[in-house]
Amino acid sequence: MKLPLLQEAIATADAGRPAALATNLGSGLQILIEGSEKKGTLALDDAALAAVAAAVRDDRSTTIDTAEGKVFVEVFNPPxxxxxxxxxxxxxxxxxxxxxxxxxxxxxxxxxxxxxxxxxxxxxxxxxxxxxxxxxxxxxxxxxxxxxxxxxxxxxxxxxxxxxxxxxxxxxxxxxxxxxxxxxxxxxxxxxxxxxxxxxxxxxxxxxxxxxxxxxxxxxxxxxxxxxxxxxxxxxxx
Amino acid sequence: MDSTGDREAILKQVTDWTGAGKRVALATVVTTWGSSPRPVGSKLAVDADGNFVGSVSGGCIEGAVVLQALEAIEDGKPRLLDFGVTNEQAWEVGLACGGKVQVFVERVET
Missing domain, CATH: 3.40.50.720 (NAD(P)-binding Rossmann-like Domain)
Incomplete structure (x- = not known):
């Protein structure tokens, strides 16, 4: 895992904006999603991105199934x-x-x-x-x-x-x-x-x-x- | 989701360790079934000397997770670990509460 992505996810939430960090549980590749901005090496299709948006909305971290395997979506909400x-x-x-x-x-x-x-x-x-x-x-x-x-x-x-x-x-x-x-x-x-x-x-x-x-x-x-x-x-x- | 104070404390420890040149792995609860003691997103950070902060259970599986974290620090490969219910075999690593958890262990790259 890339420490800067985790640091950015937490800093974004602390600044009052929700963020999500998605991690492929096979490869370990990650992507940070903040609104429409994305940063990282994990590719997600539209269905997976919609599931990420739903997790953020529900404030509930979850594991989703994608074409590339299981992906853990961790939600970082403002304090x-x-x-x-x-x-x-x-x-x-x-x-x-x-x-x-x-x-x-x-x-x-x-x-x-x-x-x-x-x-x-x-x-x-x-x-x-x-x-x-x-x-x-x-x-x-x-x-x-x-x-x-x-x-x-x-x-x-x-x-x-x-x-x-x-x-x-x-x-x-x-x-x-x-x-x-x-x-x-x-x-x-x-x-x-x-x-x-x-x-x-x-x-x-x-x-x-x-x-x-x-x-x-x-x-x-x-x-x-x-x-x-x-x-x-x-x-x-x- | 998880307590903001916990996540900040663990991130700070990881940042301090890596800043001091230590190698670190992070374990995260990614799935729970039944009565697991810590919610999804709970974290345990481990340094190469086996020091750890945070938790992924009530103390039942931390020992096994720390060993896997030390291996991940060595080989750099992420791991997905399953822990289920313990039965009478008291030496087996598992959860006495009857729950199941899945823990993802990954090496931290700076």
């Missing part, structure tokens, strides 16, 4: 992202755990005393208001958004922006009562019930979490379960 609104205590373990889980993490909090480098060493921080920050970050279907301030001034604009995005996961910290009041406000702001149903609130799986680290575990577990909902469904007993 998952986790946007945490509220640089509060829970955000500290959650940022670390999400980074370990493969997410590019951004913490958003206009209160500069909270969103400080000293409290979050090495984490990307934004001190803009969440609606402005999210507009700039453009959450997509590979993004999870969690609000943690339970201050409506900060959480509500964040949740409005989140609901207008394709984010695969939206979670909001707060008790059932807090969440009901929040949904009431968002409903008055014009969001329909089925839109509000996208918000996981109270946030996280019910594992009896108490400490900030335990609550972070419950949130990241719920994000993971949502990301892999299709796999979970496949595994449900008959």
């Amino acid at each position: 998952l992202r986790c946007m945490i609104v509220g640089a509060v205590h829970i955000a500290q373990p959650l940022a670390q755990m999400a980074a370990l889980g493969g997410y590019a993490v951004t913490i958003i909090d206009p209160r500069q005393a909270f969103a400080s480098e000293a409290r979050f060493p090495g984490v990307t921080l934004s001190t803009e208001w969440p609606d402005e920050a999210l507009e700039a970050l453009r959450p997509d279907r590979r993004t999870a958004i969690v609000t943690l301030t339970h201050d409506p001034k900060i959480d509500d604009p964040a949740l409005s922006a989140a609901l207008e995005s394709d984010a695969f996961y939206i979670g909001a910290l707060g008790s059932r009562k807090t969440h009901a009041a929040r949904c009431g406000r968002l409903s008055e702001a014009g969001f329909a019930q089925n839109a509000l149903a996208r918000i996981h609130g109270p946030v996280g799986l019910n594992i009896g979490a108490l400490s900030p680290a335990e609550i972070a575990v419950s949130i990241l577990a719920q994000i993971t379960a949502t990301l892999h909902a299709d796999r979970l469904k496949e595994r449900e007993p008959g």
